[in-house]
Amino acid sequence: MKKISKIIVAASALLLVASMAFAGGAQQKSKVQIGVVLPTKDEPRWIQDETQFLKVLQGQAGVELLFSQGDSGKEKQNVEALLTKGIKVLIICPHDGTAAAAAAEAAKKEGVTVISYDRLITDTTAVDYYVTFDSVSVGKAQAQYLVNNLEAGKKGNPLYLYAGAASDNNAFLFFQGAWEVLQPKIADGTFVIKNSSEAIALQSKKNLERTEMAKIIGQVTTNWEFNEAKKKAADNLTSTTAADKGKVYILAPNDGTARAIADEFAKDKDVSKFFVTGQDAEKASVQYIIDGKQSMTVFKDTRTLVKDAVKMATDILAGKTPVTTGSYNNGKKDVAAKQTEVVTVDQKNVKAALVDSGYYAASDFTGL
Ligand code: BGC
Numbered sequence: 001m002k003k004i005s006k007i008i009v010a011a012s013a014l015l016l017v018a019s020m021a022f023a024g025g026a027q028q029k030s031k032v033q034i035g036v037v038l039p040t041k042d043e044p045r046w047i048q049d050e051t052q053f054l055k056v057l058q059g060q061a062g063v064e065l066l067f068s069q070g071d072s073g074k075e076k077q078n079v080e081a082l083l084t085k086g087i088k089v090l091i092i093c094p095h096d097g098t099a100a101a102a103a104a105e106a107a108k109k110e111g112v113t114v115i116s117y118d119r120l121i122t123d124t125t126a127v128d129y130y131v132t133f134d135s136v137s138v139g140k141a142q143a144q145y146l147v148n149n150l151e152a153g154k155k156g157n158p159l160y161l162y163a164g165a166a167s168d169n170n171a172f173l174f175f176q177g178a179w180e181v182l183q184p185k186i187a188d189g190t191f192v193i194k195n196s197s198e199a200i201a202l203q204s205k206k207n208l209e210r211t212e213m214a215k216i217i218g219q220v221t222t223n224w225e226f227n228e229a230k231k232k233a234a235d236n237l238t239s240t241t242a243a244d245k246g247k248v249y250i251l252a253p254n255d256g257t258a259r260a261i262a263d264e265f266a267k268d269k270d271v272s273k274f275f276v277t278g279q280d281a282e283k284a285s286v287q288y289i290i291d292g293k294q295s296m297t298v299f300k301d302t303r304t305l306v307k308d309a310v311k312m313a314t315d316i317l318a319g320k321t322p323v324t325t326g327s328y329n330n331g332k333k334d335v336a337a338k339q340t341e342v343v344t345v346d347q348k349n350v351k352a353a354l355v356d357s358g359y360y361a362a363s364d365f366t367g368l
Pocket of ligand 1: 043118119164170171254279
């Protein structure tokens, strides 16, 4: 916590620097050209992104970065404030993908180019570009980890499913990827779903429609909230019996919820061992992995995502067409996208992937 608040303080100081434009190498006050809006300061994932933005943007252009604190109303106000300052490019990670359409449309009306960052803004034509990780592969990597830790030939392994917020398009992509890998192993009896009647009802179907996924996600959502994840896990453990426990497999959607869920499973005397997934490589989860309290995470290198978003923005400011590698349909259009790969991390490669790569300092952890 102490380190996080230090980063926030440092970040706010850097903001001042970032909002100075560089003209001919000399810093002078000028108007903000790029606005960055991130969903919340309360999840370490977005502090990682903020830190990278502030690193990369120093000296690039007039930039201002704002947080929406998990509130679509605040997000809209943030965008309006940035429009007043004259931004030309908006890089925005929506709190709620559909609700953010209004903010994107307001920006578009002012002639601003809108880049959806990490999460896609849906149901509007007002999004120009999308910079993202390969989110389907995040879900696949999580599920594959669980599959890789099965005992050969053993059937009836208890499976507990959890998902992100239904208002986040990524929650569907993660779940889709995970389901594609898990479903054949559920259908052949290797895994037995213990906490979702909706998932059980669909367990013979490999490729789910969005409406079908919505039913399952509606039941197993954490809303990306630690407390909701904790409560859901505790409720599931109360309503299942010792026969549904023993060695269990848990699909947890991200690191924050994984830690909350893992803590509940660790307390249950009928759970002898558990495998639990995550994503984001949050520092607290890296420590959990080192300590054997969380099995894996999916590292999404925010250095790359931020670099791609900023490159896109600076290309747009320079009148160039940004490089994209594919597209994502947002319900209203195919949004040209630049996608980044992800890396599975567990105890075996945690040091190489996250410390030796320079992402975190070894001194941030104990027992490495
Ligand atoms: C992001 C994840 C994050 C989650 C909760 C998703 O859209 O892709 O990295 O853990 O939101 O904030």
